[in-house]
Amino acid sequence: MARDPAYQRFDVIPLTGALGAEIRGADLANDRDPALVAEVRRALDQYLVLAIRGQKFDVQRYHEAARRFGPFSGNPVHVPLDGYDDIVKFVREPSDTDNVIGDHWHMDLAWMDPPPGIVMLYGESVPPYGGDTCFTSLVQAYKALSPGMKEMLQRLTGIHSARGVYSINAKSKRLGLSIDQEKLDAVEKEHPVICLQPNTGRRYLLVNSVLTRFKGMTEAESKPIVDYLFHHALRSEFQCRVRWEDGTLTMWNNPLVMHSAIDDYRGFRRVTYRTTVEGWAQIAAPPETNHSVTGQAA
Ligand SMILES: [Fe+2]
Numbered sequence: 419m420a421r422d423p424a425y426q427r428f429d430v431i432p433l434t435g436a437l438g439a440e441i442r443g444a445d446l447a448n449d450r451d452p453a454l455v456a457e458v459r460r461a462l463d464q465y466l467v468l469a470i471r472g473q474k475f476d477v478q479r480y481h482e483a484a485r486r487f488g489p490f491s492g493n494p495v496h497v498p499l500d501g502y503d504d505i506v507k508f509v510r511e512p513s514d515t516d517n518v519i520g521d522h523w524h525m526d527l528a529w530m531d532p533p534p535g536i537v538m539l540y541g542e543s544v545p546p547y548g549g550d551t552c553f554t555s556l557v558q559a560y561k562a563l564s565p566g567m568k569e570m571l572q573r574l575t576g577i578h579s580a581r582g583v584y585s586i587n588a589k590s591k592r593l594g595l596s597i598d599q600e601k602l603d604a605v606e607k608e609h610p611v612i613c614l615q616p617n618t619g620r621r622y623l624l625v626n627s628v629l630t631r632f633k634g635m636t637e638a639e640s641k642p643i644v645d646y647l648f649h650h651a652l653r654s655e656f657q658c659r660v661r662w663e664d665g666t667l668t669m670w671n672n673p674l675v676m677h678s679a680i681d682d683y684r685g686f687r688r689v690t691y692r693t694t695v696e697g698w699a700q701i702a703a704p705p706e707t708n709h710s711v712t713g714q715a716a
Pocket residue numbers: 520524525526677
């Protein structure tokens with residue numbers, strides 16, 4: 419098992435060559451040292467997705483641990499737990515037959531202003547197998563574009579719409595919704611298409627399932643480019659897959675990845691708790707200076 423020697427407080431075991439790492443030996447419920455949070459943040463900046471094994475949270479400790487990573491982002495859609503505005507409980511019972519929420523490639527709350535920076539999902543009780551979460555790196559997706567495509571996208575602004583988000587969530591009978599459909603369907607947010615990660619200066623391609631068009635263009639005109647970018651971002655060499663265990667806390671750098679839940683665990687119970695950390699206004703990346711549009715595609 420290859421461990422990353424750059425981390426001393428816990429073991430960091432990369433999941434794939436693209437993104438993701440498993441963390442062993444960190445106890446976020448009991449170790450309140452700010453240096454632990456700083457080290458986890460450093461790993462999250464580098465790997466974008468962390469599966470932190472062996473955590474034991476009650477709701478209060480989960481809330482406290484999450485808030486050490488930053489203030490709650492807000493969540494206008496889901497009804498939170500009593501007494502904890504920042505935590506949503508997702509329960510799927512063995513008898514449930516409705517679709518799993520999030521079983522498509524997406525970014526959480528992409529249409530918020532700003533979208534959450536970190537998403538945390540704690541698996542209190544998960545199936546013995548099935549229910550993995552897949553992730554794809556939008557940093558890798560950006561890197562693999564040709565210089566000409568990067569230059570064209572540099573000039574575009576994406577419109578991210580919440581249209582349809584209500585109906586996706588309303589299909590789950592166990593999820594309370596705190597906003598009405600009409601209001602949510604009307605929400606739109608602009609983000610640059612090529613963005614810069616503030617802490618590392620890395621560029622990423624901000625594409626997801628709610629990118630409906632580019633500013634100044636119609637949906638029909640935008641669709642071929644949006645479709646191309648969406649499928650490009652899902653190349654298998656950009657991905658990793660987190661297998662859950664009871665006590666796994668999965669954290670992801672929300673704007674820099676897309677994720678998808680796998681709906682393959684009917685007959686099993688699954689209980690998870692989600693919270694989110696406030697993000698940042700997406701930053702348009704300046705053009706790269708070290709390439710020429712006449713050069714070969716990367
Ligand atoms: Fe999600």
